[in-house]
Amino acid sequence: MVKLPEPLQGYHATTYDTTATAVQLRRKESLKAIMDSCASANDMTNFWDTMLQGISNEDGDISFALLYRAEVHTEYAAEADCQRHVVDGQNFTLHGKVGSEESAQPQQISLSSNEPYIRCMRESIKTGTPVLLSVKNGTLPKDWCKEARQRCYGDDALEAVIIPSIDAYGSEVHALLVMGISPRRPYDEDYSNWIHSVHQFFANSVMTIKLAEARAFDNNVKRVAAARAEQIAAQQREAKLQAFSLKEAIEAKRQQEKLVL
Numbered sequence: 222m223v224k225l226p227e228p229l230q231g232y233h234a235t236t237y238d239t240t241a242t243a244v245q246l247r248r249k250e251s252l253k254a255i256m257d258s259c260a261s262a263n264d265m266t267n268f269w270d271t272m273l274q275g276i277s278n279e280d281g282d283i284s285f286a287l288l289y290r291a292e293v294h295t296e297y298a299a300e301a302d303c304q305r306h307v308v309d310g311q312n313f314t315l316h317g318k319v320g321s322e323e324s325a326q327p328q329q330i331s332l333s334s335n336e337p338y339i340r341c342m343r344e345s346i347k348t349g350t351p352v353l354l355s356v357k358n359g360t361l362p363k364d365w366c367k368e369a370r371q372r373c374y375g376d377d378a379l380e381a382v383i384i385p386s387i388d389a390y391g392s393e394v395h396a397l398l399v400m401g402i403s404p405r406r407p408y409d410e411d412y413s414n415w416i417h418s419v420h421q422f423f424a425n426s427v428m429t430i431k432l433a434e435a436r437a438f439d440n441n442v443k444r445v446a447a448a449r450a451e452q453i454a455a456q457q458r459e460a461k462l463q464a465f466s467l468k469e470a471i472e473a474k475r476q477q478e479k480l481v482l
């Protein structure tokens with residue numbers, strides 16, 4: 222509240238500026254809480270858990286969260302002598318959620334479905350950007366709206382965003398994160414920019430873990446190749462030694478036969 226100069230009388234309220242500053246600070250702290258929670262994550266499963274934990278630690282801008290991870294199959298990689306993960310980018314499993322304990326969500330989803338929210342998921346993967354779901358256009362499932370009843374203001378969510386674990390088309394998708402928009406805040410440019418920051422952190426973290434896993438796999442390949450090369454070299458040395466020993470034995474026998482004659 223600022224007093225107006227003379228000859229004007231009264232005060233000028235700065236409620237909007239104060240509110241905007243408070244919201245900006247809260248969002249900054251929320252993002253920091255997510256980043257701090259994920260700091261110790263060293264594999265995908267651990268990262269999904271810590272991401273959800275970070276979201277649950279703060280309240281006000283994410284009314285609910287659903288994390289669907291891509292199904293992963295394993296196959297034996299002979300070149301690395303270990304199991305290799307193969308990501309199924311069409312089928313996803315609910316890894317966990319932040320929201321109402323009373324609401325039950327689909328455990329598995331397939332991108333081949335023609336449900337409105339599934340089409341939005343495909344769009345987010347194709348563009349590598351967050352995609353908005355809304356009650357108004359029928360893209361936000363009613364059951365998802367109920368997830369917000371134990372967070373923010375206790376109201377049903379009216380909007381949500383789908384955040385892919387990628388930020389560019391063509392990359393391998395490991396997860397889709399659905400985050401509910403606060404029902405009492407407009408999804409304006411500032412809100413959108415903050416969601417973009419969360420998305421960048423999410424995608425960059427997944428990429429970092431992917432690169433670490435790829436390096437570990439490459440190191441296994443090199444280790445196995447070196448071990449096999451050493452094994453072959455040892456076998457060759459043993460073969461040469463046996464051949465030399467056999468040659469010496471034959472020569473010794475010849476010398477002995479000469480002495481007998």
